[in-house]
Amino acid sequence: MATSVQEHSVSLVFVKEDQKGGFQFCNSLESQQPLKLEVKAEEEGAELRVIDGNGVCVFKCSVNRETESCRVGKQAFLITVGFSSVLLQFKSLNEFFTFYNSLKIFKGSNKARSAFSQRTEDASAAQYFQFYGCLSQQQNMMQDYIRTATYQRAILQNHVDFNDKVVLDVGCGSGILSFFAVQAGARKVYAVEASSMSKYAEDTFDVVILMARSVKYTVNFLEAKEDDLHRMEIPFVFRILQSGLVHGLAFWFDVAFVGSQKTVWLSTSPAEPLTHWYQVRCLLQTPLFAKEGETFSGKVLLVANKRQSYDIHIMAMVDQTGFKSGNLLDLKNPFFSFYE
Known part of the structure; x- marks a missing residue:
């Protein structure tokens, strides 16, 4: 050594x-x-x-x-x-x-040392994992359109090789290939990452973990004034579909490009093909237990700040028990922006 x-x-x-x-x-x-x-x-x-x-x-x-x-x-x-x-x-x-x-x-x-350890200096291994643990490096790779699109095409155009299979993604990095495997129909995906990037990769989510159907908040940019976007209050009521702990709320957006002949939609939903915006997941300070059939209600307040972003105030309650939780989050935090 x-x-x-x-x-x-x-x-x-x-x-x-x-x-x-x-x-x-x-x-x-x-x-x-x-x-x-x-x-x-x-x-x-x-x-x-x-x-x-x-x-x-x-x-x-x-x-x-x-x-x-x-x-x-x-x-x-x-x-x-x-x-x-x-x-x-x-x-x-x-x-x-x-x-x-x-x-x-x-x-x-x-x-007994692995084959990797036997042929790799420890300092080199540490430097390697530190390099790929940087968000900027992962972002750089994902923005390489030729690389990312080729991987996606190779997986999705061979979906029969992935459908209902168990996939092991070794060195998953941001988890982008794991997402492609899910899109191709993989039954289960194990994403393994040795660098600090694993902390960020584990905080993304698949639609199957959502505990209720989504609710919609609409902004009509043809009619909305600028001040309307400085402060937005979004009430919500979710009917819980499966018993368990509610850890937070997931956010994404859809945009309708309304033309004179055709309306084209852009969706960042977790049920649609992946985009670089991903989705935002905002955790409650304390998870709340809710049973199937109960309602989970509250509001989300988005207040524009001077950092070209929003402060998010979440207030939530399980109506049947009265248990409450909430949080105050900075959307400008890279932890959110990388997985939007």
Whole structure:
């Protein structure tokens, strides 16, 4: 295995247990100076060293398969050595996943290694997954019309090879080929992605998970005034078709191009062929349980902001139980815009 050293920007928090069984969190060095995490492969794991701005090592440990450690939240990592614990907080999600994926490789180095691991340097693998974990790179590939359209044509024009089949999409990236497989009639699709892109791919959805029929809100652009679009209130009442947790609302749009001779429709519905807008899914802060036949009602308020987008206010309730939930979301957030 090629020896390599990775470097990451982190903050370091020491976790101590008090006499009452609670926890105390102490930032290192009582200052805001930047810290650098060095990760070096060892025979059965990795050596971690945290270096301050003066080049002084303020924390050092070895991590292997026996070390007590786990991911915390989106981009932090907790390590316990003996009776002491430290929390490494990374500056970005991509940087965290580069560290996290490399650590899994290092910790598994004493096991039988895969053919990929045997012929690939660890640093190269980490760089590869970091590259394809960037939203901009996935967007660049999807906007390559020749590439994307050829893949789609190859799958849809051979739909008999996919109809009612189970498909494994290894290295699915954004999940675009998995969508094509579903369009071609695949019974089930397993989309597998090793980079941080998996977080975004898993948040897209298929129409089969929708718990109610869609409701429609219409804007007539021939009659609407500009001010009408600054604030839009959309009431909704859904009749639940299957019992389960309602995690949020899905949004998409249809546009009618009304001509003098023919009206042409553009649809971004999940039941129609995929577009680059995808759909928007807006989660409630707390999921609500609803039974089949119950009604789920509320309103969505879209308020134009100065970021060329909308703030979305969701208020929802299961009418039969009175349970309520809601959320306030920024549609400009890339997490939404990439999967619109």
